[in-house]
Amino acid sequence: MVGVTEDKSSLLRVLGIPLEMVVHVDSVASMDSFITAIGGARGILTLLGVRCTVGSVVVCPPTRAQCLEAFNRRQSSDSKSSILTIGARQWTKHVQRSLNGWWGVNKGSEAAKNAVAECMIVQLLDSTVWKNIHGLPNGPVVFEIRQHEGYGARWSIQGGKDVHFRGFVEPYFENGHDVGWMH
Structure with a gap:
C-alpha cells in the first residue's frame, strides 16, 4: 500500500513453515506447535491476511x-x-x-x-x-x-x-x- 511501510517478518515466518507441519495438524499438541511456529496470535492474523505495520496491534479483527x-x-x-x-x-x-x-x-x-x-x-x-x-x-x-x-x-x-x-x-x-x- 502506497504510503505505508509494512513489516514482513511475520509473513516471512509463516511462509517458512515446513509443509509437513501444516499437513499433520491433527492433535492439540501439533496445533500448539503450529501456532507457536507461526508466531502465535500475530501469525494467526497474518494467515487471515491482516498486515503488520509499525502501529499494528494484535487484536482479533471484527467479522x-x-x-x-x-x-x-x-x-x-x-x-x-x-x-x-x-x-x-x-x-x-x-x-x-x-x-x-x-x-x-x-x-x-x-x-x-x-x-x-x-x-x-x-x-x-x-x-x-x-x-x-x-x-x-x-x-x-x-x-x-x-x-x-x-x-x-x-x-x-x-x-x-x-x-x-x-x-x-x-x-x-x-x-x-x-x-x-x-x-
Whole structure:
C-alpha cells in the first residue's frame, strides 16, 4: 500500500513453515506447535491476511457481519423521523472529496443514500487488498481496509466486541490532510 511501510517478518515466518507441519495438524499438541511456529496470535492474523505495520496491534479483527451492523446503525437514535445510517452520513462527507466521482453522487432521500452507501461498503469489503489493525494518533484502535486504489474504511474496535464505524478513508497522498483529502 502506497504510503505505508509494512513489516514482513511475520509473513516471512509463516511462509517458512515446513509443509509437513501444516499437513499433520491433527492433535492439540501439533496445533500448539503450529501456532507457536507461526508466531502465535500475530501469525494467526497474518494467515487471515491482516498486515503488520509499525502501529499494528494484535487484536482479533471484527467479522464482516459486525462491520456491516456497525455501518448500518442509525446516525441519530434520538430522531424519530431520520433513518440515515452512520455509514451513509460518513459517505456524504466523502462524496465531495473525490473530484473524479469515485464515491458517487450525493442525492436522493435518506433511504436512497443508505442504499448507495451500503453498496459502497459492500464493494470495499469485497475488493479488500489491505487489512490492518492499528492505533490512531489520538488513541483508538481501528480495523482498516483498503482496495487496490487506496480507498477504504475504518471501524474502531474496543474490547473485541464493541465495533463502531468511523468512516471512509481516501488514498494516501502527500499533504492529504492539509488539502482536506480533496483529490
